[in-house]
Amino acid sequence: MSNDKTAGAHGVGKRFIGVKFDCCQVYARIYINNEGTAYEGRCPGCLRKISVKIRKDGVNCRFFSAF
Numbered sequence: 436m437s438n439d440k441t442a443g444a445h446g447v448g449k450r451f452i453g454v455k456f457d458c459c460q461v462y463a464r465i466y467i468n469n470e471g472t473a474y475e476g477r478c479p480g481c482l483r484k485i486s487v488k489i490r491k492d493g494v495n496c497r498f499f500s501a502f
């Protein structure tokens with residue numbers, strides 16, 4: 436009787452933003468990279484990779500569009 440708790444231990448506290456992928460007309464979350472320099476992720480429809488660079492003065496918009 437083993438009771439592994441592997442589920443639910445992912446990405447707690449990791450920053451993300453919502454992005455609209457115009458290629459597939461879908462919103463998805465993308466997460467900050469390990470360096471903290473950009474948000475990176477993939478379109479859930481076509482798996483296109485995008486990244487949103489983070490400025491030092493902060494990102495004042497929570498939602499971005501990918502082109």
Ligand SMILES: [Zn+2]
Binds near residue numbers: 478483
């Ligand atoms: Zn797409």
